[in-house]
Amino acid sequence: MTQDEFKQQVAHAALKHVRDGVIGVGSGSTVNFFIDALATIKGRIDGAVVASEASAARLRKHGIQILELNNVSELPLYVDGADEVTEHLYMIKGGGGALTREKIVAAVARKFVCICDASKLVSVLGKYPLPLEVIPMARSYVGREMLKRGAQPELRANFKTDNGNLILDCRGLTIVDPPRLEAELNQIAGVVTNGLFARRPADVLLLAEPGGVRAIAAKR
Numbered sequence: 001m002t003q004d005e006f007k008q009q010v011a012h013a014a015l016k017h018v019r020d021g022v023i024g025v026g027s028g029s030t031v032n033f034f035i036d037a038l039a040t041i042k043g044r045i046d047g048a049v050v051a052s053e054a055s056a057a058r059l060r061k062h063g064i065q066i067l068e069l070n071n072v073s074e075l076p077l078y079v080d081g082a083d084e085v086t087e088h089l090y091m092i093k094g095g096g097g098a099l100t101r102e103k104i105v106a107a108v109a110r111k112f113v114c115i116c117d118a119s120k121l122v123s124v125l126g127k128y129p130l131p132l133e134v135i136p137m138a139r140s141y142v143g144r145e146m147l148k149r150g151a152q153p154e155l156r157a158n159f160k161t162d163n164g165n166l167i168l169d170c171r172g173l174t175i176v177d178p179p180r181l182e183a184e185l186n187q188i189a190g191v192v193t194n195g196l197f198a199r200r201p202a203d204v205l206l207l208a209e210p211g212g213v214r215a216i217a218a219k220r
Helices: 003-017 029-044 053-061 099-108 136-148 178-185
Strands: 021-025 045-050 077-080 111-117 130-134 152-155 166-171 191-194 204-209 212-217
Touching (some): 003 077, 003 111, 003 204, 021 099, 029 045, 029 053, 045 099, 077 099, 099 130, 130 136, 136 152, 178 191
Parallel strands (some): 021 045, 021 077, 077 111, 111 204
Antiparallel strands (some): 130 166, 130 191
């Protein structure tokens, strides 16, 4: 199977977690397959809260209503992918630049289902560059702070987030305590948020492997 076929397989597997009401939808290539699969059961849901403008556009094309998070009283389920994930369901996200909105929607959701192909599963986070969404005037300062922490920060070229901010991709980190580092980096002035999802990790990981889709529940 190709990587796209694995992504499509795990996206369809996530439909089993969808219930009536409103659903939270993340962003990225695997989520695009989930949106296409969700369209086949769109009559069961009232609409979607989305984490990126790109996902919103794809949902609208399928005739699925987009709802504002501020107007939603509860969010039973959030489905999103990851750039790296451990068996403790700690993640690095933000390769597409939607990390802040993804983190907000994940915080509201009662259940967070992460969908990935097996290549994203790692024992220790950090091989994938850690994104930081940064207020533009703080770019240089945040970069210096990350150098102090052993990272090699790089401005994501020709890119602005949906919030109008910049992304610093930080290479060279070996993240042995993701919850601690997530909290620490969020205290740097000018950082909107970072791409570690450890203080609110996923509840279930659906992992597409050659033998099928494996479900891993959070060890908490």
